[in-house]
Amino acid sequence: MGEDARFGRSPRSLLHPWGVCGHPAHMNAYDPSAIEAKWQAHWAQERTFRTPNPGDVDFDASKPKYYVLDMFPYPSGSGLHVGHPMGYIGSDIVSRRKRMEGYNVLHPMGYDAFGLPAEQYAITTGRHPEETTRENIETYRRQLQSIGLSYDWDRELATCDVDYYRWTQWIFTRLYDRGLAYQTEVPVWWCEELKTVLANEEVIDGKSERGGHPCVRRPLRQWMLKITAYADRLIDDLDLVDWPESVKTMQREWIGRSEGAEIDFQIEGHGGDALRVYTTRPDTLYGATFMVIAPEHPLVERIASDEQREAVAAYARAAAAKSDLQRSELAKDKTGVDTGACAINPIYEEGDPRRRVPIFVGDYVLMSYGTGAIMCVPGHDERDWEFAKTFDLPIVAVVRAEDSPVPPADVPPAECRAGEGITCNSPLWDGLPVAEAKARAIDLLEARGAGTRKVNYRLRDWLFSRQRYWGEPFPVLHLEDGRHVRVPDEALPVELPDMEDFKPSEDGSAPLARATDWVHATEPLSGAAALRDTDTMPGWAGSCWYYLRFMDPQCSTAPLSPEAEDYWGNVDLYIGGTEHAVLHLLYARFWHKVLFDEGVVKTKEPFQRLFNQGMLTAFAYKDSTGRLVSADEVDLSGEKPRAMTSGEELEEVIAKMSKSLKNVVNPDDVCAEYGVDAFRLYEMFMGPLSDSKPWNPRDVPGSRRFLDRFWRLFVDLDGSDPLRSGLESNEEVEPAGEVLVVERALNQCLKRVDDSFQGFKFNTAVAGFMEFVNVASKKGLNGSQADRLVRAVAPFAPHMAEELWSRMGREGSVAHAEWPAVDERYLEADEYEMPVQILGKVRAKVMVPRSASREQMEAAALGAVSDKLEGKTVVKTIVVPGRLVNFVAK
RNA sequence: GGGGAUGUGGCGGAAUCGGUAGACGCAUCGGACUUAAAAUCCGAAGGCCUUGGCCGUCCGGGUUCGAGUCCCGGCAUCCCUACCA
Numbered sequence: 002m003g004e005d006a007r008f009g010r011s012p013r014s015l016l017h018p019w020g021v022c023g024h025p026a027h028m029n030a031y032d033p034s035a036i037e038a039k040w041q042a043h044w045a046q047e048r049t050f051r052t053p054n055p056g057d058v059d060f061d062a063s064k065p066k067y068y069v070l071d072m073f074p075y076p077s078g079s080g081l082h083v084g085h086p087m088g089y090i091g092s093d094i095v096s097r098r099k100r101m102e103g104y105n106v107l108h109p110m111g112y113d114a115f116g117l118p119a120e121q122y123a124i125t126t127g128r129h130p131e132e133t134t135r136e137n138i139e140t141y142r143r144q145l146q147s148i149g150l151s152y153d154w155d156r157e158l159a160t161c162d163v164d165y166y167r168w169t170q171w172i173f174t175r176l177y178d179r180g181l182a183y184q185t186e187v188p189v190w191w192c193e194e195l196k197t198v199l200a201n202e203e204v205i206d207g208k209s210e211r212g213g214h215p216c217v218r219r220p221l222r223q224w225m226l227k228i229t230a231y232a233d234r235l236i237d238d239l240d241l242v243d244w245p246e247s248v249k250t251m252q253r254e255w256i257g258r259s260e261g262a263e264i265d266f267q268i269e270g271h272g273g274d275a276l277r278v279y280t281t282r283p284d285t286l287y288g289a290t291f292m293v294i295a296p297e298h299p300l301v302e303r304i305a306s307d308e309q310r311e312a313v314a315a316y317a318r319a320a321a322a323k324s325d326l327q328r329s330e331l332a333k334d335k336t337g338v339d340t341g342a343c344a345i346n347p348i349y350e351e352g353d354p355r356r357r358v359p360i361f362v363g364d365y366v367l368m369s370y371g372t373g374a375i376m377c378v379p380g381h382d383e384r385d386w387e388f389a390k391t392f393d394l395p396i397v398a399v400v401r402a403e404d405s406p407v408p409p410a411d412v413p414p415a416e417c418r419a420g421e422g423i424t425c426n427s428p429l430w431d432g433l434p435v436a437e438a439k440a441r442a443i444d445l446l447e448a449r450g451a452g453t454r455k456v457n458y459r460l461r462d463w464l465f466s467r468q469r470y471w472g473e474p475f476p477v478l479h480l481e482d483g484r485h486v487r488v489p490d491e492a493l494p495v496e497l498p499d500m501e502d503f504k505p506s507e508d509g510s511a512p513l514a515r516a517t518d519w520v521h522a523t524e525p526l527s528g529a530a531a532l533r534d535t536d537t538m539p540g541w542a543g544s545c546w547y548y549l550r551f552m553d554p555q556c557s558t559a560p561l562s563p564e565a566e567d568y569w570g571n572v573d574l575y576i577g578g579t580e581h582a583v584l585h586l587l588y589a590r591f592w593h594k595v596l597f598d599e600g601v602v603k604t605k606e607p608f609q610r611l612f613n614q615g616m617l618t619a620f621a622y623k624d625s626t627g628r629l630v631s632a633d634e635v636d637l638s639g640e641k642p643r644a645m646t647s648g649e650e651l652e653e654v655i656a657k658m659s660k661s662l663k664n665v666v667n668p669d670d671v672c673a674e675y676g677v678d679a680f681r682l683y684e685m686f687m688g689p690l691s692d693s694k695p696w697n698p699r700d701v702p703g704s705r706r707f708l709d710r711f712w713r714l715f716v717d718l719d720g721s722d723p724l725r726s727g728l729e730s731n732e733e734v735e736p737a738g739e740v741l742v743v744e745r746a747l748n749q750c751l752k753r754v755d756d757s758f759q760g761f762k763f764n765t766a767v768a769g770f771m772e773f774v775n776v777a778s779k780k781g782l783n784g785s786q787a788d789r790l791v792r793a794v795a796p797f798a799p800h801m802a803e804e805l806w807s808r809m810g811r812e813g814s815v816a817h818a819e820w821p822a823v824d825e826r827y828l829e830a831d832e833y834e835m836p837v838q839i840l841g842k843v844r845a846k847v848m849v850p851r852s853a854s855r856e857q858m859e860a861a862a863l864g865a866v867s868d869k870l871e872g873k874t875v876v877k878t879i880v881v882p883g884r885l886v887n888f889v890a891k
Numbered sequence: 892g893g894g895g896a897u898g899u900g901g902c903g904g905a906a907u908c909g910g911u912a913g914a915c916g917c918a919u920c921g922g923a924c925u926u927a928a929a930a931u932c933c934g935a936a937g938g939c940c941u942u943g944g945c946c947g948u949c950c951g952g953g954u955u956c957g958a959g960u961c962c963c964g965g966c967a968u969c970c971c972u973a974c975c976a
Contacts, residue, residue, distance in 0.1 A: 370975045768915035836911040841957035
């Protein structure tokens with residue numbers, strides 16, 4: 002321990018006169034907090050990022066448009082963590098560059114503010130969701146603004162604003178008018194513990210997402226949206242859109258279109274009763290040796306034989322107690338019971354013993370897909386194979402591999418053969434490949450009236466109602482005679498009534514049902530008494546069309562004006578996480594297509610290009626007992642992380658940032674310590690935007706150090722001038738000598754920055770800036786170079802760029818300056834270090850002119866490795882112009 | 892079980908068409924400045940062996956003058972999905 006121990010930590014600053022008052026060491030030092038506050042206030046006051054709309058006096062229709070949208074956040078009580086702004090910073094960089102390139106950039110932000118978490122939070126704290134939501138929005142806005150994101154704040158919206166959800170309701174009425182919204186009795190998740198109905202997405206493995214309480218299915222009358230009517234368009238139009246292939250695949254699979262046939266099997270001894278099945282393999286009809294129907298199938302009770310009736314009923318009861326998920330949990334174990342009934346396979350002639358097939362009830366068949374009954378071809382379907390093996394049922398091979406002999410029909414095959422092949426043991430289409438046999442089989446069945454071509458979808462209609470308070474009320478009135486009508490446009494919005502007690506009811510009925518004054522209404526057209534619908538829309542509703550409202554957020558006559566829609570079109574770039582790959586994006590596309598049919602929009606797809614940012618992870622720390630240690634109680638100063646309190650060495654694990662892992666990092670803290678620009682830069686420097694990567698607090702100071710060096714290029718810390726001399730003028734001069742070296746470095750930097758936008762690899766842009774600053778720190782830079790550098794860095798570190806721009810005496814915001822162009826002439830030096838290889842291995846390096854001919858390159862190379870070629874014969878010489886020379890020598 | 896993504900130093904990552912692997916940064920080490928420290932600046936550094944080599948981009952094959960990059964086979968990790976007939 003040295004002398005300084007006497008001073009301790011805090012009195013040390015007394016030695017420095019400027020340390021006493023807490024000001025930076027020099028007036029000229031880089032002081033991010035001062036700069037950032039100054040420019041954020043300036044942007045707000047000048048409305049720098051306001052985007053004029055068609056019709057505004059300052060709107061310039063000659064400029065091309067570019068619409069960059071972030072997936073807006075759900076304003077939770079805990080505020081933003083450093084993962085959220087990752088995509089926002091990326092989209093901000095794109096927006097700022099596009100603006101500098103002369104585009105009218107639409108870059109808005111809002112809040113997905115209706116929904117269950119807010120309501121749940123309100124219930125646990127005893128406060129009204131309106132109040133807590135507004136508070137959370139304040140926090141989010143403050144945090145977003147503090148990051149210097151260039152949103153047009155005049156367009157800010159929240160889905161719970163009356164002026165917004167009025168139009169959500171308006172769109173619902175259009176769905177209603179088109180017959181796309183209907184009510185029906187469907188089983189919904191009920192959680193006894195929470196006394197409430199839960200949405201599918203809130204139930205995981207039969208337990209509530211919050212609290213892990215068991216849930217059961219209950220039938221309830223619900224609003225449904227007929228998204229299945231748009232299934233084909235939702236698949237086909239994926240071709241129009243520039244999205245990651247993985248997301249398109251997920252959507253296609255979610256919709257799950259399949260082509261096949263519905264086939265009727267008469268039931269023996271039941272007169273007209275037929276069992277209708279759906280199959281994608283009508284070509285295997287000759288191999289159908291039994292049937293399985295879902296336990297909920299309406300025919301179950303009727304067809305069961307007397308001997309089997311009790312067993313079948315018991316099985317159906319047991320299945321009802323299980324959820325879909327519980328049923329599939331033990332994926333491989335097939336269960337079922339023989340109903341005792343027999344069906345007639347319509348492909349076999351009368352008198353053929355193979356005509357009669359037994360009917361089983363089994364829960365691997367789902368009532369909710371197809372017809373709830375299947376024909377089973379154990380020879381060519383894995384699941385049927387397992388069932389047949391379990392119950393010792395006959396198996397017939399009716400498809401063979403192309404190069405194998407026809408298997409005998411009376412000997413069960415050794416293994417199941419799903420997929421392609423050549424049909425066999427199938428008299429009416431024997432020898433045809435599977436695809437042709439399918440078509441043939443369907444034609445024959447149709448001719449006989451025993452079946453028909455049919456397309457099925459895995460996608461189900463969208464369960465669109467919640468028995469909850471915090472959502473958009475349905476603009477629907479129920480009349481005394483049982484009919485319902487939608488509320489006319491003039492009577493919109495149907496405002497959510499203010500309720501003291503908004504908790505869900507014990508019996509699962511909607512909280513709005515208790516707002517009796519609100520519920521009792523009159524039908525505007527007839528004046529008849531009516532009751533308001535008391536369900537509310539799910540959280541997804543508001544996010545289905547917010548991107549449209551941003552185009553014209555104040556419009557009071559329509560969701561958006563035709564003029565605004567005409568100009569802005571659709572979203573050019575949509576950035577967000579993969580978690581919305583299916584639901585949100587599918588629902589929004591569905592609504593967009595309805596609005597297209599309605600004439601409200603002229604584009605077929607809402608989001609032209611989609612980009613998914615990667616997930617931000619973080620280190621979490623565990624002690625020897627496996628207990629999690631909060632990240633702010635970990636001492637990282639040494640080589641190994643240690644607990645601050647005990648000094649114990651800790652294990653470091655990488656995990657998603659979450660409260661439960663105690664590894665959440667708040668952007669406010671990072672910005673306060675290192676500055677906003679350093680925070681932005683670090684987030685981009687970590688790696689490609691699409692990659693998942695861990696937040697490493699130890700790396701953040703590096704970005705700040707870079708900004709300090711950048712600043713010092715422009716500002717002399719020891720002087721008092723706002724700018725180093727010679728940097729005010731941006732006059733172009735012919736570069737020579739050292740200036741030429743810097744000019745080349747600058748153009749290489751600008752090129753890298755340009756290229757980094759391809760694929761959102763802003764990490765390489767930051768590296769490019771760092772390399773240039775390293776060069777310029779040694780060799781200096783002139784006014785013209787300084788000018789271009791500041792403009793190029795503006796999208797990345799906008800506050801510092803504005804400050805330097807103003808110190809250079811430029812008029813207006815750098816945000817509206819011109820994006821600096823790369824001058825190709827300076828991209829390459831006259832000479833370069835050429836590697837010389839022998840047998841593909843680098844053996845020497847030699848300086849050659851960039852423009853050297855093949856002969857010159859070869860001669861220079863030969864000179865460099867002549868000693869190493871002694872005693873060897875050069876068999877071949879490969880010369881790659883501008884690259885290298887390789888001698889193949891033996 | 893199915894689908895997708897990823898795999899490069901101690902760490903995050905770079906490498907446009909197959910052409911010098913490890914840019915840039917972090918951490919580390921050394922030096923300068925300092926009474927000292929911090930900060931800053933300068934420099935070193937993939938691994939192994941005696942200068943010169945050898946080995947190195949998850950593993951095993953292949954194509955090529957030349958492979959992180961292309962082809963075949965395998966392993967690991969992460970994400971999504973779950974009997975859809």
